[in-house]
Amino acid sequence: MEELILKNKNIKIAIASGKGGTGKTLLSTSLFSVLKNNYDNVCLVDCDAEEPNSGIFLNKELISTDIVTQRVPVIDTDKCTYCGKCHDYCSYNAIFILPPYKIIRVINELCHGCGACTVACEFGALTEIDYEQGTVSEYKIKDTQSRFVESRMKVGVMSPVDVIKAGLKKGGDKGIVIYDAPPGTSCPFIHTVTKVDFVVLITEPTPFGLSDLKQSVETLKTMDKNYGVVINRAGLGNDDVYAYLKENNIPLLIEIPFDREIANHYSKAEIASEYMPDFSDKLNNMFEKIIKEHGNSSN
Template sequence: MIVAIASGKGGTGKTFVSTNLFYVLAKKGKNVTLADCDAEEPNSVAFFDCVKLSAKDVVQKIPVIDQNACTYCGKCEEYCTYNAIFLLKERRIIRVMEDLCHDCGACSYACNFGAITEKDISLGEVARYKLSSELLSGADSSTGTCSVLIEGRLRVGAYTPVPVIKAAIREAGIEGIVILDSPPGTSCPFIHTVSSADYVVLVTEPTPFGLNDLKISVAILRQLKKPFSVIVNRGGLGNREVYDYLTTENIRLILEIPFDREIARIYSEGGIVAEKREDLEKKFEKMAELILNQCK
């Protein structure tokens, strides 16, 4: 089963929840994979001692226009929704704006003169890591399972993280429990990540910003018909509006994490809070159980 930990608003604690959920499940010997889909700034791997096992380049196709074969008819430009083809008919200038290309192939399809071929460009990398810690690696010889970390990392300057996110999700597979640490926001990167999930956990905070983005995320998940529940992080901050919203909308609150300086300190030092604080380990274990039951 695939569980996406998502939010809408950035900085609510997606990676915090993902890494701690991964920790409690791995410690219990479950076959669990954590895929960091926040390809623009992945950092889940930073919380664990792990060894890189492999890495794959993620590429996309972009058009190459043969200026001799091109008749400057403008059909490819017309087909391109993303303004990735710049054409000045009168001056016979045609240019591919590589950063704007989405690899949809419409221009190649549009060209009647065989002037467009395609080349690969690198968008980033998907890497696979194995935990060093024996406690967590789950190296169970009888079942052959082990806990794995996958990281999608966008090349700096690449225009869209979506192909890298998709590749990371593919790499994570569907065996056992797969946790997707989702990218923030509610646009394409978010939608592509949660679309792949069987269940979604939205992490929010009790502030007007948290509530605003929670509402947008909920609207999208309802449209996608994804079952979901909510975690309120930094409980005690802000106001009660998030809680009132959850009650009115009949949305399940599966975990509340208090606003606690010590949690922030452990997290900012790259630690796993569930490892250092028994009360939070219990909370995350209970939440893991609730999520796994929801998906049955």
């Protein structure tokens, strides 16, 4: 009966951390693996568009790849009078203009696609074309109904945000959706967690882990998000992270021990929870607790 209730719920969970290399992908792929065995409609979205690598762990078949684009201006130099108004309207230094030399150029990498320059031009010299930002690929996980979505940014593009947003959209709202978030607390992270029901922050019990965990917590507080913490490499470092969690009443969800076996599996692109039943059980319990407290009924 209880299982039935869980199966009818929708939830979006982000796996995030301020510090890089704390185990976001380890946790995301392991949790995804456990959930796809226990539930029907599970989707993992790799939002770390600058360096997506969750896909390496998965046995998958490509369904489709979409190209994510942004509008950028092109300038018709026959119509351009070099008045400089488009340059003045641009907040991102994306239009380079030297009127005396009759030089005008768009720097696509700096353009945010806001369209202000095309509004500014009174001579019809600016039109817009599509500029590739990256790709979003959707995969089916073999022998399951579960899906994997990967956001991948094109090298040289200024911000991964558009590609991440396209990936979130492809992940959808139905069933269980897990986001492998990009590291840090800037725009890519913010966009990833904006619509989630719960954020799992993963950290390690070191001064670096604690310092960056605090930043993540402060950010999530301003966003009014529910969150809990997973401590990876437990047994390493010191107790300061534990003291911080206690002082601030932040739930400690699970601890993942500092264990060579995990590192061995990871280094071979094997999903740790598939080889370690204890870890798998811990993840399942953690998920059931999260969905009971934070999941939305699909009714």
